[in-house]
Amino acid sequence: MTVNLSKGQGISLQKADGGTLTAVRMGLGWQAAPRRGLFGTRTKEIDLDASAVLFADKQPVDVAFFQQLVSKDGSVRHTGDNLVGGAGQGGDDESILVDLQRVPVHVNQIVFTVNSFTGQTFAEVRNAFCRLVDETTGQELARYTLDGGGPYTAQIMAKVHRAGNGWQMTAIGTPANGRTFQDLLAEIQAVL
C-alpha cells in the first residue's frame, strides 16, 4: 500500500511481516510543461538528474550520480541518465537502486536529490514525483509529489537513514538551487 508522504513525514521501512527491506529503488519521473505556438516541437528538453549521496555522520563519503553511476562500495546504483524526461505517464525516468545490505557500516544516511541540469526551474516541469519501491517485490512504499513548482532548480527529495536495526525514509522536499548535487551539499547539511 502506498503512503503519500507530505513534507517532513517519515515512514519506517520495515515490512509488514517484520522483515527488513533488503533493496529499495528510488524512482524519479517528470514531464516538461507543454509549449505552445510555432516551433513548439523545437528541442527544449528538461534534463533532471537524480543523485544519491551517502553520508557517514554528516560527512559525505560516496555518491551515485550520472558521472559515477555506481557508488564506490557498490551499494547504490544509478540506472542511467535520462536527458529528456518522460511522457508524464507516471513511469520512472531515472532510478537509483539501493542494496541496503551492502551499504557500508559507517554510512547512516542516504540523501536523494534532484537537479535541473539544463537550468529550467521546476515551474516548467509537470507531474514530477519521486517514489520509493521495494525492489524485491516491486511494491511502492511511498510516493512524494513535487508540487508547487516554483523558481528552483533543485530539490532535496528524501533521505533513507538508519533507525535501530532497520532503515527509515523521511520526505524532505526542501527546494534549493544548483546544477549538480555538489551545489547542494550546504543545504543538505541542514536536513541531516
Add this chain to the structure above:
Amino acid sequence: MTAELVRGQNHPLPGTRLEIRVSAGHPVVAGATLGDADGRVTDAQWVAHPASPRLPGLEVSGQAAAEHRLAVDLDAVPEAAHRLAVVLALPSVASAPARFGAIASPFLAVTDTDGTEIASYTVTGLDAESAVVALELYRRQGAWKVRAVGQGYAGGLAAMLHDQGLPDAAELAAGIEEAVARGMARAVQAPLVQATSARGEGARAESVRAESGQDEAARGGTARAEAARAEFAHAEHARVESGQAEPARVEPAQVEPAPGDGGAGAADEPGRDDAAGAGAVPESAATQDRAAVGAQAAPASSGPIDYRHPRRRSGPQAPAADPEQPSSAPREPAPAPAPASTPAPASTPAAPADGPGASGPVAGDATGWSMDERLYNQVWGMFEDLTRTVAAYRSAVDFAESRLERELDQVLSDPATRVGPAADTAREEARARHAELVDQARAVLDRDLAQLVAEAEVVEHALPPAYARWDSPVWQGYQVPLSAPMALRLGDLHLPERPGLRIPMLVRLPLERGLWIDAGRAGGPDAGMPDSAELRRLAVDCAVAHAVRLLAVHPVGDYTLHVIDPAGAAGPALAPLLESGALKEPPPTGAHGVSDVLARLTRRVDLVQMAVRNRALDSLPPDLDTGEQLLIVNDFPHGFDDRAVTQLRYLADEGPSVGVHLLMVADRDDARAYGPVLDPLWRSLLRVTPVPDDHLADPWVGHAWTYEPSRVPAGSDVVRQVLRQVGQSRRAYGI
C-alpha cells in the same frame, strides 16, 4: 538433498563412511589415489588399483566393470593423506573403446552407508581422454569434502599418475593395465552369477565378497592365485552383466535375500541407473526424508524384506516435502548423458546449510552465450565485487580514523577537560567507538570475502586452459582448440586485505594493446628483489610463458611468433619454442635482423590495412599470413636505430587492429637516451612485471592491485608438453 555437482563444485560430506558408485556404459577401471597436502601422490603404495586394490580405509574393484562400488572409510585413511582422488580409466585391450568420448558419460554418486545419495556427478565433456580424475575427496578444516573434478588425460593412466607427481608413473600404469587385461580375459568367460544367499553381516563389501566366494567355487577354483583380489571384481562384474541384461528392478530380488541394510542398499544401485535414464526424478524427494528412509530401513533388518526401492518410497509426496525450496526439484533434471561439447548446465543445486546462502557458488554463474563467456563474466564480476567490498571497508576504516582524530582533538581543545579522569574517559570512549566501527566493517568484509573465496575456489577449478593457472590439471588434458577463446589470463591480482584471494587477470583477445614486461627494477633497491640479471631472465621466461599460452589457445596456424633478440640474450628461454617448431628459426641477430623482421611486419600491417580499407581482402598476396602475429622484442632498444624505433611505434599503434601484436621485454632505463619521445610508446603498452608488483588499478575504484604473473611451477614440463602438442598439430596440418 542430493547435490548434482558440476565440474569444480564441492560439497561437504556428512560422515566418513561412504560408498562411491560408478556407472559407465562400458567396463572401466576404477582406482583411487591418495595425495598429500600438496595433492602429490608420493608413492605407488598410495594408489589403489586392480593389481593392488586395498589401501587403509579404501578398496577398489580388482577389475574393469561398467559399475563399481568403492567402500571408503575416511577415518582409516592415513593422516598424511589429504586428498583421495577417484580415477577412472579405460582398459587398454583391443575390445575396449580407446576414448571416453566413445562411451556414455560416467556417472558417480557418493552415498552414505544406507545408500542415501549425498552428491552425484556426471563426467561430461570428455573426448579423446582415456583416463579421468572424476572426483576428489579432500580434507578441509578437519572435515572432508567432495569435489567434482572431471579432469581427463589423453595420455591415459601414465599421464594422469605422472601429473599427480608419482615418480614411476609409467611403470605403475603398465602394471595396472596388465592386471586389468588379465582380469578381463578371465571375466569374459565368467558365468552369470545368481547370488542365492549371502550372509547378512551388514557391510555390503562383505556380502559381495561372500557372493564372489560362491562364484569362485562355481568355477571350480580356477585362478586361485589371485583369488583374494579377483573375487571382488568377478562378482561385481557378473552382477553388472545380469543387471544390464534384465530390467533393473528385477535385480534386487536376486541379490537381496540377504537380510539387513546391506541388501537394502544394494537395491538402489540399479535403481539409480534407472533414475538417471528416466530423466527428471525428484531427487530431492528421497533424500528429503533421509530420516524417514533410515527409519524404514532399520526395521527391515529384523523384519520381512522390503523389496521396494528405498529411495522411491517417498517419491509421491516429494514435492511438498521441501517447503523452503519449492522450485528446486523441477528445475533440476537428472543429468542426461550430455553431448561432449555442451558444458554442464550451470545448475544451482541446493547446497547443505553450511554456507551463508541457500546454495553454494557455482562455476559459470554469470550471463553469456558460452561457458567461456560466462566464466569470463563471472571472473570480472568477482573482481568488481572484491573491489567494491574492499572500498566499503577502507572507507569505513578511514572514517573511523578521522572521527577518532576529531574526537581526540575535541578533548584536547577544551582546557577545562584536557586532563583528568573525564578526559581519559572521553578518550577511551572515542577509541572504543573507533574499534567498534572497525570491527563491524571487518565483519562485513570477512563475510563478503568468505563468499568470494568459496566462489574463487569453485571457479578456479573450472577454468579452461586460456584462463587457467599453469599448474592447473586442465593443461594436462590440453588439446589444440578449434576456436580462439575470449580472453587470456596474464596472471593473478590480489589486495592486501586478503592476499590469498586471487582474482585471475583476464584480458580480452585479440589484445587491444601490446604487452610490456618490465625487466627494470620497479620499486628501487629492495632486499627481496632479484638482481638485475635475474630480473631480465625472469622477464624473458614470463614473455615465453605468455607467448606459449597465446599460441596454445589459438587454433593451429592462427598464431605466428616473431622474435627480435639482436644479442641472442633470450636464447635458452626460446629453446622450447624452437624445438617444437613454434618458432621456425632462431631469431636473426644483429641490427640487420631487427630491421628485417620489422620491415616484414610493417609491410604486412600496411597491406592488410589497405585491403581492409578498400574491401579487397582477396587481393592480398598469397604468401601473406593473415593469422595473428606476435612480435616478441627482447633487449629493446639494443640493435634498434631510429628508423627501427619508428617502425616499432608504428606496429604498436597500428598493429593490433590488423592482428599484429607486440610483446616487449624491456627496461625503460635502457631507452633513457631517447628522452621523453618514447613515453607515448610505454603508455600505449600494458605493463606487467615478472615479479609481484602493485601497479595495476581496477577500473571502478582504482585500488592498487598486486599483480603476479602466471608462473610455470618449478620443475614442471607442462610448457614443453603443450608445445609438443602444438608442434604435432602444426606438422599434421603441414604448417
